[in-house]
Amino acid sequence: MKKYILFYIFMTLGLSVAFISCGEDDLSSTSVIKDSQKEENDFDRWIAKYYVAPYNIDLKYRMEDIESDMNYFLVPADYHQSVRMAKLMKFLCFEAYDEVTGSKKFIRDNYPKLIHLIGSAAYRNNGTMILGTAEGGMKISMYYVNALQLNPTFLNTYYFKTMHHEFTHILNQTKPYSIEFDMISGSNYVKDGWNSKYASNTTSLKDGFITPYASSEPREDFAELLSVYVTNTAAQWSQMLTTAGTTGSGPLQQKFDIVYNYMLDLWDIDLNQVRTVVQRRQGEISTLDLDNLEN
Ligand SMILES: [Zn+2]
Numbered sequence: 001m002k003k004y005i006l007f008y009i010f011m012t013l014g015l016s017v018a019f020i021s022c023g024e025d026d027l028s029s030t031s032v033i034k035d036s037q038k039e040e041n042d043f044d045r046w047i048a049k050y051y052v053a054p055y056n057i058d059l060k061y062r063m064e065d066i067e068s069d070m071n072y073f074l075v076p077a078d079y080h081q082s083v084r085m086a087k088l089m090k091f092l093c094f095e096a097y098d099e100v101t102g103s104k105k106f107i108r109d110n111y112p113k114l115i116h117l118i119g120s121a122a123y124r125n126n127g128t129m130i131l132g133t134a135e136g137g138m139k140i141s142m143y144y145v146n147a148l149q150l151n152p153t154f155l156n157t158y159y160f161k162t163m164h165h166e167f168t169h170i171l172n173q174t175k176p177y178s179i180e181f182d183m184i185s186g187s188n189y190v191k192d193g194w195n196s197k198y199a200s201n202t203t204s205l206k207d208g209f210i211t212p213y214a215s216s217e218p219r220e221d222f223a224e225l226l227s228v229y230v231t232n233t234a235a236q237w238s239q240m241l242t243t244a245g246t247t248g249s250g251p252l253q254q255k256f257d258i259v260y261n262y263m264l265d266l267w268d269i270d271l272n273q274v275r276t277v278v279q280r281r282q283g284e285i286s287t288l289d290l291d292n293l294e295n
Helices: 042-055 079-101 105-110 152-174 180-184 191-197 201-206 218-231 234-267 271-282
Strands: 002-009 020-026 058-060 114-117 128-135 139-142
Touching: 042 058, 042 079, 042 105, 079 105, 079 114, 079 152, 079 271, 105 152, 128 152, 139 152, 152 218, 152 271, 180 218, 180 234, 201 234, 218 234, 218 271, 234 271
Parallel strands: 058 114, 114 139
Antiparallel strands: 002 020, 002 128, 128 139
């Protein structure tokens, strides 16, 4: 089954993760579902109340429930980190869109119906790590949950940019964007060559790509533009355009205008409002009771 995969260039030798990237791969879809008899716990009841009932989204965190990828060695998600992640996804993603649209309908109608939480990242032998996959508009897998840290930069880098990126693919599958977008950077897309061509965002920006991965192909460019936009402040965004300079800022702005108008015209979503709400909510993380399943 074809999947969209979001992954990072993973730098060894103690260097930090360099930047985001995403791709597409044909991976095994061997099911490891076992029909186990498991007892419903407080978290299962919380998921039924706060995910399934309002949004018709199921959240799987037990490895036996998960059709995980057999090409990688994966570790199950820790129970407590899964609880925190579930509450953060609801607060920073679903409820942000609820707030902008005025109802739960947009997420209920469009968000993938199944989210899998996996404890580890899936490491690839080319030095990248997979952070998220989206399959056929129906499910998203989120990796690296056991490493969860509660600061906005970490959350965006490893999870929330991924959530917006994969969601963008699904919106695009439902309502295609204008082919005009693909022509702006035209022959500059490099497919799998993105991680050898661009060592950092600085160099990709000058060629009109918001991240190195955006240079792989148009639909990834589109998803990167949207997800980077809503997870960064207005000041950070304009700094990126400044870094892009005379060569990069033109195509970046032209492409982002298409992304912005696509969301406004086809989905009635103003990305400036999404960004404002997401940014405000990020500032409220410390006020959340992430370990308490009473709310
Ligand atoms: Zn993608």
